Amino acid sequence: MIKAVLFDLFNTIVLITEKEENYYPRCLRKLYDFLVENGVEVSFEEFSRVYFEVRNKLYAETSENFEEPHFNVRVSLTLKKLGYEYEVSDRLVAEASMEFAEEFMRYVALDNNAINVLSKLRRKYKLGLITNFAISECVWKLLEKFGLKKFFDVIVISAEVNRRKPSPEIFKKALKALNVNASEAVFIGDTIGLDVKGAKNVGIKSVLVKRRPIKEMDVEPDRIVNNLKELPVVLEEFKD
Ligand SMILES: [Mg+2]
Numbered sequence: 001m002i003k004a005v006l007f008d009l010f011n012t013i014v015l016i017t018e019k020e021e022n023y024y025p026r027c028l029r030k031l032y033d034f035l036v037e038n039g040v041e042v043s044f045e046e047f048s049r050v051y052f053e054v055r056n057k058l059y060a061e062t063s064e065n066f067e068e069p070h071f072n073v074r075v076s077l078t079l080k081k082l083g084y085e086y087e088v089s090d091r092l093v094a095e096a097s098m099e100f101a102e103e104f105m106r107y108v109a110l111d112n113n114a115i116n117v118l119s120k121l122r123r124k125y126k127l128g129l130i131t132n133f134a135i136s137e138c139v140w141k142l143l144e145k146f147g148l149k150k151f152f153d154v155i156v157i158s159a160e161v162n163r164r165k166p167s168p169e170i171f172k173k174a175l176k177a178l179n180v181n182a183s184e185a186v187f188i189g190d191t192i193g194l195d196v197k198g199a200k201n202v203g204i205k206s207v208l209v210k211r212r213p214i215k216e217m218d219v220e221p222d223r224i225v226n227n228l229k230e231l232p233v234v235l236e237e238f239k240d
Contacts, residue, residue, distance in 0.1 A: 002238050004180045005121055005231075006171075006204070007152075008189030009131035011211050013114045013228075014142060018107045027103040031075070034099040038092055042082050051078045066167035068158035071097045071134040101138035110146045113228040118151040120232050128154040128174045130187075132164045132194065154178055166198030175202075186222075186238060188231065196221045205238060207231065 007013055016023075025048075032047050040047075054077045062068060075093045079086045086093050121127060129152045133139050136159040143149045154177040158164040161173060175182060182203035189195025190211045197219045199206040208214075208221035209228065223234050 001184060002125065002186055002205075002235060003184040004126040004128060004153075004175070004178045004186075005235065006128040006130055006174055006185055006187045006199075008165075008187070008191070008195050009129055009139065009142075010108075010133070011190040012111075012188060012195075012209050013118075013129075013148065014108050014110055014146065015211075016107055017109050023104065023107040027100045030103040031096050031100040034096050035079070035092075040079070040082070040084055047078070047082065050081050054078045054081065062164060066164050066169075067162050068132065068134060068164040069162070070136065070159045071100070074134075097135055098137065101135045101141070104135075104138065105142060105145070108142055110148075111228055115147070117228045117231055118148070121235070122151055125235075126153045126178045126180065127151055128156070128178055128185075130156045130165060130170055130174050132158040134159050136160045165194040166201060168198070168202045171198055171202045171204060175204075186235060192217055192219055192221070207234060 010016060028048060028051065029044065032044050051074070054074050058069060058074055070088070072088045072093045075096050076086050076088045076090070079093070118127065131139055136157040139157045143155070149155070154174050156170055156174050158170060161170060163170045165171070171187070175185060185204045187195060187199035187204045187206045188209060189206065190209045192208065192214070196206045196208055200219055206221045207223045207225055210224050210226050223237070225231060225234055
């Protein structure tokens, strides 16, 4: 019997409304402008070059070890490489990350059916959220902004637990908090690699929310939906 429904956040419950190549430079620019206002003297070109060097190195590491260092880590590392000794724990670093986050939030919208579907499902299942994001404060702000917090019995953000999907640990944390077994849970997400694969690895069934054409599936979800509205009926079909 299904007792818990776990959700991904981005492009599952909330939608990113712009392409990354459009919003990312704007977010980075806001972060940069903030640093310049606070005494950092470097061109945007040089700053971007070092930032992406640092970010890409971190991405390479985290794709191997499934860790999720907070965004503050890359800001501090970038500043150090540019000759500014700011630690991860420094206020300026945290504030710079939030500048990035505030801009990013402008490109996030709530799925039209999310509230309705979550309200419905909450009457029947325990609900959880498992999201990868390096600025955990930004996730909390988005949940607050869209009134989503109240629906979830557990919220696991990768940057808070230093583990990202598809690592088994992040899924197990949510199961444990909800006090359910993997076989009693279903994961709802929009990516094969992070959501479907991650869930399957720990024995959680999955539903793929199809937000874009699927190129290839090396792991098959148990169900595919095109719209969150389909979930209440689709979840009824899971029998164990
Ligand atoms: Mg997603």
